[in-house]
Amino acid sequence: MxxxxxxxxxxxxxxxxxxxxxxxxxxxxPDASGAAAPxxxxxxxxxxxxxxxxxxxxxxxxxxxxxxxxxxxxxxxxxxxxxxxxxxxxxxxxxxxxxxxxxxxxxxxxxAAPAPAPAGTGAAARPAAPAPAQALAPVQVTAQAIVSPTTEQTGSYTTRALSIGKMEQSIRETPQSVTVVTRQQMDDQNLSTVEDVIAQTTGTSKSQRNYGAHVYMMRGYEIPDANYLIDGVAGGAYSPTGWVPMDTAIFDRVEVLRGAGALAVGAGDPSGVVNMVRKRPRADRHFDVAQSIGSWSHLRTEIDGGGTLNEAGTVRGRVVAAYTDRHSFIDLVHTRAPMLYGVIEADLGAGTKATAGYRHQQSDIDGYTIFGLPSYANGASLGLPRSTSLGQRWNRSDAQVDDVFGELEHRMGGDWVARLTLNRSKTTVDQTLGSARGAIDPDTLQGLRYTGNDFIARDIDATGLDASVTGSFQALGGTHKVMFGASWTQQDVLTRSASSGQSAPMDPWHFDHSRYPEPVAPAYDNGSQDRRQMLGLYGSGRLQLAERLHLHLGGRLNWYKFLSDDHYSGALLNEYRQNGQFTPYAGLVYDIDTRWSAYASYTSTFVPQSQYATVQGGRLKPAVGSNYEAGIKGELFERRLNVAVSVFNIKKRDVAVLDLGNEGLCPGLTTNDCYRNASVLRSKGLDIEMGGEIARGWQIAGGYTWLTTRDDEGSSLSTDTPRSLLRVSTSYALPGEWSAWTLGANLSAQSRAYVDTVQNPGHAVLDLRASYRINRNWSATLNIGNVTDKIYWAALGSARNGAYYGMPRHAMLTLRGSF
Missing domain, CATH: 3.55.50.30 (Phage tail protein beta-alpha-beta fold)
Incomplete structure (x- = not known):
């Protein structure tokens, strides 16, 4: 018990x-033999x-x-x-x-794997197991087509099914590049935030922008907030890699689709889509605990428990709690982040299940700054210690999220499933900031200035509603899968701010964190109320044209609306919309044999541009991003290993450019300038990826990306995105008398990147870990990050806005118990 x-x-x-x-x-x-007694x-x-x-x-x-x-x-x-x-x-x-x-x-x-051939066919018979007091008759089991995408407790670095497209299918059956970061990989690498997960994903790089609301880039484009889904539903994440870090203790896996998300989001750049899949109640009673202690007084506790709540097992529940208290290698920075998640699900009848859940999370950061460390005006490093902070002692950023969700699922005849999901979240962000920035003149050593005190408050209300139906049918000698549905999201963001203080020169080498006393916050005098609405009707099909050939067809019809008002005067600041924009999706998958497939696909997204006017008085049509991709995928070792090689070519056409011949002739809400649809942005590259078990007890997840981008003038779209990126994580459970030990390593390597004159040379960062299973309930793991203590930039900014050092060598010891 x-x-x-x-x-x-x-x-x-x-x-x-x-x-x-x-x-x-x-x-x-156990009995005397070491086995559990009958x-x-x-x-x-x-x-x-x-x-x-x-x-x-x-x-x-x-x-x-x-x-x-x-x-x-x-x-x-x-x-x-x-x-x-x-x-x-x-x-x-x-x-x-x-x-x-x-x-x-x-x-x-x-x-179960397919049963072996019966005796007499030449197959070797298995040795008989010791008979219990009442012997078991041999049973022949045949594998079923239905597999679960859940990764928890599998010990695997891959999954046999994806849920990002709602129509569950394997990675090999999906004609786009997909990475899955499993629960096991998150635990092994201590990936406790969504940002940690994205940083370990094939083809991603961090970009320093948006005053601390840092974003990640993929295939040369930004991954916007709207492209972060929770259980396949948009609208529930706000700045998840910036101001509002999201704890991963509640997730079973994170699925990352690279390229245009035609079906999942419709609007946005053709970068990628991130689907975070919540843990759900398990049918077994369980209690799991993890306690970690690491460098710079990093303490983290996780507790996860639940199981059936009634004798029949028709009602199940789960509670997950986590608490992080850590200082940083950067002076002044101290984070406290409690999180509580509860979920309950009940079988309401034959084939019908209801689920409801709630999450509360905080992230309170003292010593928070929105700018990195500056450089000389020529881009050369100032040589500042990695611990340097340019904030005042009273700087802080406090974020809080409360979200609830409900889901109703009904399984009809065959494998037909109807699902209705509602997400509702309330997010607040409060910041008090004393900031310093500026490029340093190499001759006078001047240029860094205190820019004053800023007080910023954000209130975000978000709602996401999604209804879908999936299933399959037989026709024309083949099996065909279809999915269709509708989604609606609305996000209201109220931003208020005030500033005080005067500009003054500062010395970056002898920075005074107490130069200015904590100010009394003045009344907010600037603010806006923004509303984004998105309605989509979507559908897709996986049609079996021949025994080995499948055609994927689908698309999404999108309605998008944005409205911004001045919070104090009520004046209209901005308004634009896009009605009935269609984003198509098509793919062809050919099964070379039972393990390998070749595919080609086309997907698209759009970015509304109706806020811009043409000299003729019309509104600009949207910029459309088109993703062309082809590759080969394989499922090896009884589907325990997924491998993929793909090439891609992305064009974002009709991007708005300033009409230089008609400047000032188009009076509007935000600008008097005229624009025209003209620019074409391009990116192309190669992805190589592997995930799963390559040998007994040996897990690996990683990938290599080569990328090149350019605009109409031949310049790179994002120079802070390196041309070559490598991410590899591996874990090996030793055999025989060493079987209690598991060894692992992570390697992140990239080529040169830059922003303006600031350079980030190519570099590699190596992490190592060792885990020891004390007994069947307890294990201990030691993780050592950046073992060579490499000095590098984790995110680049201009010489004025600054860059961020990567973490120095650090260690974390984790004790895990499972009961």
Whole structure:
């Protein structure tokens, strides 16, 4: 049985240890041989998830159960004397699932591999297992087509299915480049924020901009907030890699699609789409805890528990809590970030499930600054220590997010599924900033100036609604999958600000963090109320043209509206819209054999430009980004490893440019200048990626990207994006008598990048880790980041706005318990 321990955040570590030790004391005593002793079972036929949960709870052995994988499956009666493992395997007879041991020592489930050829056909017979008190008859199991995209408890660096397009399909079946960062990879690398995850994703680079609301670039274009989805629904994320960091403790996986997101978002640059998939309740009772301590007083605690809430197993719940308290290698910076997430789901009837959840998260940062370290005007480094801060002691940035979601799912006949999802979030950001910036004259050593005190408040209300239907049908000798639906999002952003103080010169080498006392905030005197609305009707199909050939067709019809008013005067500041803009999607996938496929695809997105007028008095049509891609994908080693090689070519055409011959002749809301659709932006490149198990116990995830971009004049679209990028993470569980040890490494390497005159030379950063499984409940991991203590820029800005150093060598020790 599991102990139920209420856990206040301030006592997480001590309480978790007490609960874990208490739970461990209740585990089943092994017999003299070291194996769990048999016990008597008398379990009637019942839902598979319920009987597995009862076997695990009664024995103390953790069996990790994906609720979706066991949904609709019934276990036969289990009666007799068995070890827990034998009882679990008896319950799985005829289910199409098999029991597997995960890297943490617990048990998990997966779809069974096809049964071996029967005796007499030349196949070698397997040796018989020791018979229990009541012998089990051999059962032949046939693999089923349905697989779960859930990565938790699989120990894998890949997944067998994607959910980013709502129509679940494998990576090999998807005619676009996709990276999946799994739960195992996040745990191994201590990727505790979405920014950490994106930084480890193939083809991404960080860009210093938007006064601290830093963004990531992909394929030469920015990934905007609107391209961050939660469970496939837009509108729930605001500045997730900048002002409002999002904790990953609540996510099972992060799916990143590179290129234009024609179906998922429609509007935006053809960069990529990030889908963050929440953890859902499991059918087994579980309690997991992790306590970390690292460099610069970095403390983090995670607790994750839940399971079935009734005897029938039809109601399940889960609670995840995390608390981070860390100082930074940068002076003054201190972050406190509590997070609480709860979710409950219930089977309402045959094929119908309802889910509801809530998340509260804070990120309170003392010593926060919105500019990096300046350079000399010629771009040369000032040689400042990596710990240098240019903020005042009273600088701070406080963010808070409260979001709720609800989902209703109904499984109809066959594999048809209808789903309705609602997300609602409230975000606040409050900042008090004393800032300094400016390029330094190499002769006078002057140029850095204190720019005054800024007080900024943002209130963001966001709603996302999505309804979809997916399923398949047989026709013309083939199996065809279809998906269609509608989505609506609205985001209201109220921004208020005030400034005080005067400009004054500062010395970057002897910066005074207490030069100015904390000011009294004046009344806000500047502000705007912005509203963005997006309505989309979408649909797609995966049509089987021949046994090995599938055609993907679809598209999204988009309505976009933006409105901005002055918060104090009510004056209209900006307004534009785009009605009925269609973003098509098409792809062709040919199965070379059962493991390899070749594909080609076309997708598009658009950026509204109706805020600009032409000299003829009309409004500019949208800029359209078109993504052309072709490649080869493979599923190797019984689908435990995904590999892909792709080439891509992106054109963003009809981009607005200033009509120099008619300056000042088009009076409007934001400018009196005239514009025209003229510019074409281009990017092209190569992606090579691998994820999964390359040998028994050896996981790898990584990729290489080569990219080149240019505008009409031949200049790069984003010079802070390196031409070559390599991201690799690997983990190897040692065999034999060393099997308690797992070793791992991460390598990030890139070529030269620059912004104006500021250079970031090519460099490589190596991380190492070692994990030791103490027993079946506990493990300890030591992560050492930047082991060579490489000095490099993690994000570039101009000489005036500054750049950010990458983290020096650091270490973190994590103790994990699973019960």
């Amino acid at each position: 599991l102990l139920h321990c209420p856990l206040p955040l301030r006592a997480l570590a001590a309480a978790a240890l007490a609960c874990a030790l208490g739970a461990q004391a209740q585990t089943l005593t 016990r008597s079972y008398d379990l009637p036929a019942q839902p598979l998830g319920s009987v597995l949960a009862r076997i695990g709870a009664g024995s103390g052995q953790q069996i990790s159960i994906d609720a979706e994988l066991v949904r609709g499956r019934t276990a036969p009666a289990v009666r007799g004397s068995y070890t827990p493992e034998q009882a679990a395997r008896a319950a799985l007879q005829g289910s199409g699932l098999e029991l597997v041991r995960t890297g943490s020592g617990s048990w998990g489930l997966r779809v």
